[in-house]
Amino acid sequence: MSFITQKVKDIPFSGIRKFFDVAAEMTDVVSLGVGEPDFFTPWHVREEAIYSIERRRTAYTSNAGSPELRQAVVNYMQERYHLKYDPKTQVIITVGVSEAIDIALRAVLDVGDEVLVIEPCYVSYRACVLLAGGVPVSVPTHSKNDFRVTAEDIESRITPRTKAIMLCYPNNPTGAIMEKHDLEKIVAVLEKHNILVISDEVYAELTYADAPHTSIATFSEMYDKTLVLNGFSKAYAMTGWRLGYACGPEELITAMIKIHQYVIMCAPTTAQLAGIEALAKGRDGVEKMREEYNARRKFMLEGFAKLGIDCFEPKGAFYLFPSIKNIAKAKGLTSDEFCTKLLMEQRLAVVPGTAFGASGEGYVRCSYAYSVPELTQALKRLEAFIG
Numbered sequence: 535m536s537f538i539t540q541k542v543k544d545i546p547f548s549g550i551r552k553f554f555d556v557a558a559e560m561t562d563v564v565s566l567g568v569g570e571p572d573f574f575t576p577w578h579v580r581e582e583a584i585y586s587i588e589r590r591r592t593a594y595t596s597n598a599g600s601p602e603l604r605q606a607v608v609n610y611m612q613e614r615y616h617l618k619y620d621p622k623t624q625v626i627i628t629v630g631v632s633e634a635i636d637i638a639l640r641a642v643l644d645v646g647d648e649v650l651v652i653e654p655c656y657v658s659y660r661a662c663v664l665l666a667g668g669v670p671v672s673v674p675t676h677s678k679n680d681f682r683v684t685a686e687d688i689e690s691r692i693t694p695r696t697k698a699i700m701l702c703y704p705n706n707p708t709g710a711i712m713e714k715h716d717l718e719k720i721v722a723v724l725e726k727h728n729i730l731v732i733s734d735e736v737y738a739e740l741t742y743a744d745a746p747h748t749s750i751a752t753f754s755e756m757y758d759k760t761l762v763l764n765g766f767s768k769a770y771a772m773t774g775w776r777l778g779y780a781c782g783p784e785e786l787i788t789a790m791i792k793i794h795q796y797v798i799m800c801a802p803t804t805a806q807l808a809g810i811e812a813l814a815k816g817r818d819g820v821e822k823m824r825e826e827y828n829a830r831r832k833f834m835l836e837g838f839a840k841l842g843i844d845c846f847e848p849k850g851a852f853y854l855f856p857s858i859k860n861i862a863k864a865k866g867l868t869s870d871e872f873c874t875k876l877l878m879e880q881r882l883a884v885v886p887g888t889a890f891g892a893s894g895e896g897y898v899r900c901s902y903a904y905s906v907p908e909l910t911q912a913l914k915r916l917e918a919f920i921g
Contacts, residue, residue: 638761707894766775
């Protein structure tokens with residue numbers, strides 16, 4: 535007799551971890567598979583964490599997070615995106631953005647409620663919707679639109695059971711962005727149907743377009759219907775610290791805190807103190823990393839072009855989503871088979887597009903959060919593979 539629920543049995547393991555785990559057991563592997571900065575957490579942030587332990591600041595914080603960090607988040611959101619939140623009632627500090635996604639969906643979904651999931655998408659979205667009892671509804675995007683979702687795409691999949699939509703721009707895995715003019719028509723559709731937006735903006739600082747990142751929450755019609763998720767992993771190179779936050783309507787934040795207090799208690803105190811330091815003094819470090827990522831982005835785009843690999847120009851995050859359709863077709867391979875063969879023959883790890891949804895077939899995700907020598911070696915191995 536199995537004690538495991540059917541819904542857990544039906545959820546596959548992450549397509550990212552699958553290739554990462556195989557690569558980890560091999561030698562001489564160049565991996566472009568994991569979306570993790572190759573920078574160290576800035577020293578002044580690490581130093582603050584060390585000193586906080588030495589000062590014995592190791593007790594619980596409040597469930598919602600320390601008042602100082604919540605205020606720092608509010609200040610940051612006001613300064614960067616002109617969004618005003620009450621630190622006492624509209625902010626929760628979470629264990630990474632991943633926890634924020636989970637408890638947000640559990641707070642809003644009844645069994646059978648539908649959530650629109652823009653694909654290709656981060657691997658957790660569909661799984662978290664299912665675990666919360668909801669039904670994920672795919673909204674595919676395409677390279678011809680630079681993987682930007684349109685109002686028509688969204689409206690065509692809305693039903694009476696649609697309760698929320700998951701947005702992630704800048705996007706993981708494609709690197710696509712949505713600019714203000716892209717969002718305007720979508721706002722009209724979402725307002726008409728009274729749909730909650732869960733907007734994952736963890737890559738907001740890593741935008742390479744002329745215009746800065748625009749949050750959908752900045753539209754007055756959407757402010758009370760949008761939960762903004764962000765964190766420290768990507769912009770501040772703090773992946774292992776597991777620190778994120780959510781800002782949104784008081785009713786939703788209160789419900790999230792209720793779940794959070796029972797299953798988490800509070801985010802790690804040391805990480806929260808480091809987060810305060812990062813927001814207070816980390817601006818220059820973020821900009822330096824962004825400039826380096828941008829240089830790597832251009833380097834990889836040029837490399838793909840020389841190899842004859844079609845890839846739209848991503849304007850955010852640190853991912854490329856090149857098309858391998860012609861190569862895979864010539865070799866008689868699916869995206870998954872292409873990545874497996876590439877790993878085994880050339881010791882190069884990338885992630886098949888299908889790990890991010892069915893519309894990712896014919897693509898692979900390559901992270902450029904790696905050094906230029908590593909990226910150079912990756913291009914050489916890819917060239918050897920495709921001949």
